Amino acid sequence: MEMTSLNKYSYKRLQDFCATVFVHAGVMKKQADIVAASLVQADLRGVDSHGVVRTAIYLKRVEQNMINPSANIRIEKENDSTALLDGGNHFGAVVGDQALKLAMEKAKTNGVGVVGVKNSNHFGTGAYYALQALKEDLVTIIMSNASQTMPPTGGVRPFIGTNPLAVGIPCGAYEPFILDMATSVVARGKIIVAAQKGERIPIGWAVDKNGKPTTNAEEALEGSVLPLGGPKGYGISMFIDILSGVLTGAGFGKYVHNMYENWEKPQNVGHFFITIDINQFMNIAEFKQRMDLYISEIKAEPMAEDVDEILIPGEIERRISEQRKKNGIILPLKVEKELTEIGIKYGVSLSDALITNHTESEGV
Structure with a gap:
């Protein structure tokens, strides 16, 4: 399992950190805010693979002229x-x-x-x-x-x-x-982690370079996800x-x-x-009533053993978002170190995004 930091970060200040870094890299403020918001919202919803972990590669592509932040759309x-x-x-x-x-x-x-x-x-x-x-x-x-x-x-x-x-x-x-x-079936990042830890992967995740099913993570990385x-x-x-x-x-x-x-x-x-x-198609109020009825009937369906609740798409992510807004975002140590180094390079302190005590909340 990937090691995580003990620090908790305010999502608002983490977003400010990322936006400021992008501005210092030559991106206009309004556009830097959009990019930062898209990254931090992914972390809020628990989709960490698309969150601030992408800051470094975005910046590198700007630096290498692979992204043009001054382009005319x-x-x-x-x-x-x-x-x-x-x-x-x-x-x-x-x-x-x-x-x-x-x-x-x-x-x-x-x-x-x-x-x-x-x-x-x-x-x-x-x-x-x-x-x-x-x-x-x-x-x-x-x-x-x-x-x-x-x-x-x-x-x-x-x-x-x-x-x-x-x-x-x-x-x-x-x-x-x-x-x-x-x-x-699965994000390629999970196979990378398994390879780093020397673990096998479930059959059905990937094939090797010859198209054969494999449980060997290294072979899977040379092949394809399914x-x-x-x-x-x-x-x-x-x-x-x-x-x-x-x-x-x-x-x-x-x-x-x-x-x-x-x-x-x-x-x-x-x-x-x-x-x-x-x-x-119909009045929006009527549509919402029909959607509520639809969802309520899905949630009222008989549940399988060991199931406490029937969920709809987006519900888990919404709950994770509410928790992280309240309690802060915890970053993998590798990402925290990477962002710290990026901050030093661009003259921005990641520590400014820290939640400094247990009573602090995003509403304060």
Whole structure:
């Protein structure tokens, strides 16, 4: 198990720390705030693999001119309900934020907004965008492609990414439905940890470089992670790549470049945003009542042995977020050390983000 720090960090001040670091690295304040917010929100929701752990690689790609924080994000094509956005190789979170706002504006005016994006970068978690749209009572579907980590069913080497899919749907009394998932069985990071510890991995997580199932973590890292649900996950990942990459003019398959390994070409990630105005189908109040009824009936279903509660997508993450807002975020020691060193480099103190006593809370 990865060692964690004994320190607890205020999510607000951790976000300020990250934003200030990005500003010192040459990013405009407004855009630095967006990138920092997308990272810290992932940590709040317990998706630590997409949280402040990504700060270092984002900064390195800026320093190596692999991300252009001064890029002009422009609309290449547009009509009443659709648009194609050229991200200009800006931060994925900044490009995604602009694409979402455009899609929401179109949905409110015309009932639906569909915005494709090309020339972008890793954009964080889909839930970051879903939560923004939920404030406007919009249904949102968010997709992005990613660099190669999974083989096509029947293949032996990586061709498609663990392309994420997120859906946000508002409710009334209940918390909103937020589905945010990758299309792989397991994150590659878990296999890396197993390899570091010399542990075996469960069968079904990955294949070796010859396409054979393996429980050897080192062999798995030389091979590929597997799609969720076999050919079904492969098919979902493929359609996300088609909409986000092929349709938008972004990279797809092997043309989406790895942000950790490729230092010659920008990532050229593609995204796809769909926003829907519920009022075009029924009054929003009626819809929320129907969603509440739907969820209440799901939760009232008979439960299997050793199950205390039936949950809906997004509920666990919401509870983790509430706990971490109240109690602070605990970072892995490796990440804490990395952020401390980044802070020293850019003249910002990570210790300023610490919760200094047990009575301190985010509301103070």
